Structures are given as C-alpha cells and as structure tokens.
Amino acid sequence: MLKSVYNWIDERLDITPMWRDVADHEVPEHVNPAHHFSAFVYCFGGLTFFITVIQILSGMFLTMYFVPDIINAYKSVDYLQHKVAFGVIVRGMHHWGASLVIVMMFLHTLRVFFTGSYKAPREMNWIVGMLIFFVMLGLGFTGYLLPWDNKAYYATKVGIQIAASVPYAGEYIAIFLQGGDIVGAQTLTRFFALHVFFLPGALLALLGAHFFMIRKQGISGPL
C-alpha cells in the first residue's frame, strides 16, 4: 500500500533523487562516536537542530494561549503557567530550551572553530552559521520581553538604551525596536512579531542554506 502510494508519487514527481540528496549518504568514520568516542563533539550541531525543532513546536503551543498586549500578556502567561494542564511543562521546555540551544550552538561553533572546519571551501557555511548565531541571540532578546514581568521589562529597557547609545544609527534602532518613544504596548507587539514571524523566518532560511551547503560539501575530513 505504502509502496504503491510512493510509486504513484514517484512516477509523477521523480522524488527518488530528492530522497537520495537528503538522506542517502555515508557518515565517515572520524565523526562517528561508535568508532572514536571523542567524535561526540560532532553531535552538537545535530543537537542544536533538535532543540530548535523543540523550540518551534513548544512556541507554537505557547501562542495558543499568549496574548501580546500589555494588559493581558502577563495574565495569559500566568494562566498558562498555573492553570493550564501541562502549561508549566510546555513553557518550561521553551524557557530552558532557549538557554540550551545557545549552549549547544556555542559548543558547535567551538567544535567547528577548533577543528578548523571553517576553512576553504567552507567559508560561506561558517558565515551562514554566524548569522544563525546572531538570529538566535535576537530570538533570545525578543522572547525575553514577552512574559511582560518586571524582569522582562527592565532587561528590554536597558537593552534598548544600550543600542540607543550607538552614534547616528542608535536613535533609529531604538525607535524601530520600541515602536515609539517608550518601552510599551507597541514594543510588546513588535517584539512578538519579530519573535514569532520575522526571526524564525530568517532562521529557517539560514538553516536551509546551512544544511544545503553541508550536503553539497560533505563533512570536513579527519584531522
């Protein structure tokens, strides 16, 4: 049955080569922890992606309850945390996942750096990776405001003040982030939009480029 469905689609779209591009490749010995235990350092990239997927899924569930306005944002998070069944778990996964993804990404970056894997011909993939790093930090910064408690409010206020101290551009950065002259209702909706639409969109595009280049170039060889 499954086979015939696959064949039916394959006849029309010729998907077998796609499958071969995505999944049908060899994993060399030097990155396989089953052969060299120290190769576990090559796991961090995959784990970063794993936790990113968890972040996307848990974030999708959080938006079912979260209300991005200054009166209800805190109340909706409070409701989710204390009243909704397993709400504390879903929010907890998103909260701790945000830290964990930074840790994993940091370790992955260090692995790539210390194994010299960023060298020719993989320069572009390193740069895309660094852009992913910046987008992740942006996701952390925008997501921190959303519960709208004092910690969130003051961290954002100080963060924007720091950005505003940049000469010339600073003023415009502050107005863009705040959506006005103060950290308030506009800031919250803006950060929400950045956090759930703009930055994840950029992240997915960059991840696509990252993975495409890995498949095209393969894993860097043994040292």
Add this chain to the structure above:
Amino acid sequence: MAHQPHDPNEKVVYVGDSRVRKYEKNNIPRDYSAYPGKSEAFVPNFLLKEWMVGAVVMVGYMMLVIAHPSPLGYPADPTNTSFIPMPDWYFLFLYQLLKYPYAADSYILLGTLVVPGLAFGGLLLAPFLDTGKERRFYRRPIASSLMLLSLIAVGYLTIVSWQHYEHELEVNGIIPEHIQREEELLAAIEAGKPVPEPGGEEPAPVAIVDKDDEGFQIYQKATCTTCHGDELKGMPPQLPALAGIGDKYSKEEILGIIENGIGGMQAQYQANLDSGLTEADIDLLADWLARQKSDAGEEVEEG
C-alpha cells in the same frame, strides 16, 4: 511549446516538456565502497544512533524542566524604581563590559561598538583572517589563542556580573521577584486562601482600623509615612501595605521591626525619636498597628 518525444540521437536533451536543458549531474554521492575506513549509512544506521543521543539529551532536558518551573515575577511596572535590571545569562558578558570605566560614559563607544564589533566581526570573518591550510588547532597558535583568550574573558565577565548581581540582592535585602511570587503562592495555598493573581483585579484595599485613634495621629508624624504612605497603603510588592499588618505580626514583632529593620527597611526607632516622637508614642503606634487586621472591620459591623 511541447516537444516531440525526444530522439536519443538528438544533441540537446530537454527536461520533461520544458525548455530547460538536461545536464549530467556531477554531485551524485559516490558509492559507499568508495569511502575509506568504517563509514556507515546515514539512514537508517547512523540516524538510529543519533536518535539515541537525542533521547538521552531529551531525558536530561525534561528533568530540568520538571525540577525547575520557568520563572515568572510580577507584572511589569514602569514606576518601579528599585528593580535591578538583568538580561538573560548569555548577554551578561556584554552587560558587564559596559560597567567598566573604559567602556562606559565618554568611552561608551568602546563598550558598545568597538569591543563587540571586533569580537563578533573577527568571528564572522574568521575564514578570511585565518587563511592557512592547517586545520589542527595546535598548529594555528594565533587563532586558537585568540579564541581561548576570548572564552576566558567571556567566562570571567559572566561570572563577575552574576556575583555582582547576587551581592546587590544581598545588600538591598531583595528576593528575586519570581521566587517571592512563588513563595507567596505556596503560602496562600498552605493557608487555604485564594491564590493571589498579580495583574488580575486589584484586591479591595484593606480598611484602616480605628482611624480616630491616637495611633493614627502618631503614625502621621512617624517616619513610616515616607515609604508606607499616609494611608498605610505602601507600594507593593517592594513596600508592603501596613493596612492589615496585624494579620502578620504581633505588637512585639512590630516593635522589633521598628527597632531593627527588616529586609530592605532600615531601623527606624532612633529616627522616630529624632523626629519628635516619645518612646510611649512608639509603643502606642506599635499597639495600634498590631490592631490593623484585615477582618477587624467586618467583625465590628457584625457586632
């Protein structure tokens, strides 16, 4: 434009019925046997192993989630002046950097643009700065030592920033709001009272008991009013309301607090004597405050 069924002898071959030329792909992965060493198929062999690593990480992750519910303090209050702003932990090193004299005030550019710009710019452009063929880290001492130095600096700044924060909390007698909130919640549940909902409806203010009493006049002259207000309302959660304080403390305990202070509050006994109150006044005041019970008003009405 549809093509004729293609002739294998034709020079130009098109993809399907399009005008796109078909070309030979040169990036088809080589056969497994072409790889040296003990290589392994990604699907399913290696993927299953990765799956197991993922499962182990997932268990640790869920244990963290269950053991430590994510923090939530009190609703954002722009008028709150005593809150210590703290970014998330991975921004602490930048935050701490800006506290040093040579990265702040007139040198602020150094802290906000130059140092982070050099660090992140260097990282971004690493492949073009370190162009040698050598990949092993011990054979590229400049790149490796710069990275190690940055790691040490980032680690140091993060730790110092956190220690400074903890020190500030201790000196000012502040409990982080998410902990305070959670304690309040647990206390309410244990006492069988309704669960407090900050950001919800404002609770009805507790009425002042015996407003005609001499205690109220003494209160107006006491130093208490600076923080707790003329109407005993305070400014929760930092400055607790004194209306209803009798629920929490007895007269002796209130006297103790006036004499020794509590949390962020300094001792007020001497300050009150200096502002013209007598010891008897303070005793009366403590007695009156101890009578400030939230249900006292109702009892009087019932009686």
